[in-house]
Amino acid sequence: MTGDRYARLADIEWWDQDEVRGAHAVVAGAGALGNEVLKNLLLLGWGTITVVDLDRVEAGNLSRSVLYRPSDVGAPKVDAVVRAAGELNPDCRIDVIADDLRVGLGAGLLHRADVVLGCLDNVTARVALGQLAGQAGVLLIDGGLTTWEGALRLYLPPDGPCYVCGLTDDDLRDLTLRHSCLAYRVRAESARGIPTTPTVAATVGAAMVQQAMRWLSRDRHDMTVPIGHELRFDLAYDRFWQVGIPVNPDCPLHPTPVLPAATPVSSGADRWVDILDRWRAALADGEAVLRLPLPVLRGWTCPGCGRQDAVHRAHPGDRPERCPACAAEVALDLVDQIDGTQQWHRLSPYATGFPRWSWVEAYGGGEARVFELAEPAGPDGAAAAPPGRAGKDGD
Ligand SMILES: [Zn+2]
Ligand SMILES: [Zn+2]
Incomplete structure (x- = not known):
């Protein structure tokens, strides 16, 4: 029975499995990092998990994606997630959106969620997710990977930084162009992606879900990574540390929560x-x-x-x-x-x-x-x- 499945978690001092069962996470991106995040949410028994991803499983994903099997190659990633989730923990309700997140995610869906976990690999999608989450007033835990480094950042504007606050002048110039001209063409953002490893994805994915758990039970303890901070991992030298993310007072897209x-x-x-x-x-x-x-x-x-x-x-x-x-x-x-x-x-x-x-x-x-x-x-x-x-x- 489900009671047995979570028995070892229930012994944790601040744990409340009913709270986890009632929780809703939105996971944007089902690549290497998204797989690790989803795996942890499923094992913990999050009640509702919405997954948005447009891509199909490729053979190259199998070296870094714990949920995918050779038989999934060619299938939409979200279909493979549904299959894997049913095997891993049928208690969790999986709600999938096989679309570009800009088209597939309504702000009201994020407004209903407890946390948004960004597992994306490009600036354009991160900006869009940051705007939606900021408008919806929901915590965004944004993760990113390079070959041996990774980071997670916590955003809850209007207080503190948003994702756009941290962009470079070059990125901002592109965004200005994008918002003044709908025909703007996205730069070819690492079409094949940078090499990443399952170890870095597992490290960052676990830390993201750990922060999501802390956020869920925030009435009982402090956040170990405060909102507006970044937790960085360097697995080339096995170090990790925290930094505050500066607010850009001239941020052109700083979101404000809206009440419809x-x-x-x-x-x-x-x-x-x-x-x-x-x-x-x-x-x-x-x-x-x-x-x-x-x-x-x-x-x-x-x-x-x-x-x-x-x-x-x-x-x-x-x-x-x-x-x-x-x-x-x-x-x-x-x-x-x-x-x-x-x-x-x-x-x-x-x-x-x-x-x-x-x-x-x-x-x-x-x-x-x-x-x-x-x-x-x-x-x-x-x-x-x-x-x-x-x-x-x-x-
Ligand atoms: Zn033609
Ligand atoms: Zn901003």
Whole structure:
């Protein structure tokens, strides 16, 4: 029985297995580091684990990824995680999103979680996750690996640093460009990745989950790595130490937690035009618009063969797309707001690829208000239950 499985943990002085069973972690990235983080969360019996990753398992992952087997090669990583999680600990509920985290994660999902664990390998994804977690007001434990070094950092803005605070001038220049031009192309960020080892991944992954456990029981002891600090590991010389992360007072993207408006209620299955009408009434402004958390790809034009197509799907904006006929890179037609004038505004957020609990901004009458796209009401009129600890913290 499950009671026996956790018996040795229950003897730990500050341990509360019911607290762990009720906890919800979001894990972004299921590579070498994500595998170690997931393994530990599963062994500890975290109740709900949301995993987001777009990639498929490759043979090269098998040397560093404890959850994957040769038979998983070619399968989506999240499918392999579901299989492995069922074998390792069927008590845990695994919720997977096989998508770019920018498209797959609504801020409201992070808002419902106890902690977000970043297991990513590039700047663009880290910036996006940091913005979402900061807006949602949830602790982000961000891990990173090099060949023999690793680090974890704890972020909970607006107090203390955010991920963008620590970026270099070059990184910030790229970000400025990115935010002023949706067509900005992401730099080729170590497409093949830097070499990493299972030992460094295991060290950093374990420390990340240790901090997540401490955060969960923070009413009973201090954090050993304070928020706004970094724990660094150097396995070439077997040293580890902590440093404070400086706040950048000129940080261009420093996030602030948002509390979404309670009314008017709209669901992800409602039509955009109806959601817009509700907000135009609420803001008493017939010209109000909806600002989207990520762009919609209306369509594309191929410069090679002239082919065009309509799409109407949420899109990260900086991901290149190729023509299905001639393989040339196509020109993307992206928009980031809804004004009710387009035919596709009669589609719903879900039909246009937005995830559940996305946070959208209504702008009109000189004010901006963020609201959440609720789950559609079920046949009995009740909204579908959110994952994890529903209703905690009064949300
Ligand atoms: Zn910042
Ligand atoms: Zn073409």
